[in-house]
Amino acid sequence: MTFRFRSFVRVTLLAGAVLIFNLPLVWTLLASFGVTPNNSTHPPQWMLPPTWDNYREVITPQTILKQLGVSTLVAVLVTLLTLFTSFLAAYALSRSQFRGRRLLLQGLLVLASLPVISYVIPLKDLMFVSHLYDTLPGVALAETALFAPLAVYALVGYLARVPTEIEEAARVEGATLRQVLHKIILPTAMPGMAATGIIIFVLSWNQLLMLLVITAHRVQTLTVMMSDFFTFERELEWGAAAAALVVSVLPVALLVAATHRLLEQFGIGGVNQ
């Protein structure tokens, strides 16, 4: 095969994959504007014209706008707290050698792969005891514990690739640890931090199970609201559901669209390679 033919095949295959993976989303977007096919006619007739009715129905101050705000607040808090704690720990782990360091990192990875359900039931009792149940700080702390193991693992890999000469010179010149972190490490680690932060933001935005258990009505995110609305036993209208779905995905889709070049800095292969 010639090089040109190969690359043509590659691009065609990839474009096909993009199309197949996104067809369900296109269908949902159309349905949110009331454009749905009628599959019992041949060929299927499409409902036209498109309308904003579904959006008008689901977006009200009580239903979606409030939860959008809560979801944003929760995801921002969780992202900042995760980045702050993970950055410090990842720096310490990437700049030290001790027995068991490797096992510690792998242990973090095992924690990262531990599903929420495996400890969320006792977590609820602890949240009650500590009066953190259904509070913003409670959610921020619990979700940070959930996502930080992955963030630390990714950041250790990233920081290990940052050369140590400059910080060592700075230490010799008498710079304090705080100055080194603030003036040297943080600026060079920024792309990796930002990429990790975006991944954490998306994970937090989409988290359901933990919030179902440790929150009630005071801290209700969009994801929890949707699970309340559309229980599988209840038959509901597709158009309204599709509109709610689009509203829930749009913020993270825009965020990732704006930053997807930056996201190339995220990786979990750095630690062991």
Next chain:
Amino acid sequence: MRLHKASVLSNRQFLLLVLPLAAILILFLLLPLVLGFVATFTNYAPFQTTIRFVGLGNYRNVLQDGAFQAAVRNVVYFTGGSVSVELALGFLLAFALRKPFRGRSLIRFGLLLPWLVSPVAAGIMWHFLLNTTQGLLNYFPALFGLSELPYPLTIETAMLTVIATEVWRKTPFVTFLFLPGFISIPAEQWDQARVDGLGLLHQMRHVVFPALRVLLLTVMLLLIGDALGTFEAILMLTGGGPGTVTLTPGFYSYSQAFKAFNWRDGATSGWFIVGAVLIVGGSYIWLTRHSRTP
């Protein structure tokens, strides 16, 4: 170099840097995990007045429940099916994306989109898309005048359908995680393989697998852990049914604790999931023990 690196931080500085994270992990992850474990050997439940030791009684109860047995069988099937397809497809797509070309970053973005949909939203979406009259599934048969496809959430097909929806949502993230690995393989290694006349399979064996072995195992660990705890994917789509054909231990545990208010069975079945993840994690540590760390 190594020695010098070690002297960058004093012990006190190391502990100070690690402390905030350690405190959060201990209080909000390890403590509930361990207290939950201890409690599964007692009759503890919220509002229980006298706590006493019950040995393995809770574990025996859960193991004897037919629904839990079905859930364990289902999750083995679900994990094996979904993780292997996600790995294979994600690997293939990352392989195809490894070299720069015009429009690559647009395709990368397009291939990440399904992962941005929350599991709940995905469940709601598939519930309607699999619907026969307005959905996606039967649009194409109708377009070509073929007969309608059977409803995909019956006893025979529900599990396969749930696996397919999970593959749709997670493969994009797997591709995203694999791609940096492919990109980090030096170009000379590909060229050398081509000069040596190695075919695609040989390139995989001699270039790709040695370089990506640890990354592959790492992604596999994360996927298996996630699959073993599956809850959201079935919450909206099947609710564990029909009957118990798509019930998972995660869903069983949640329903026991928060729907049937049976704390003991809920927490105990949760610990079966922890046990399974620890076994998989131990295997991961064992399999990666000979690779280098920085």
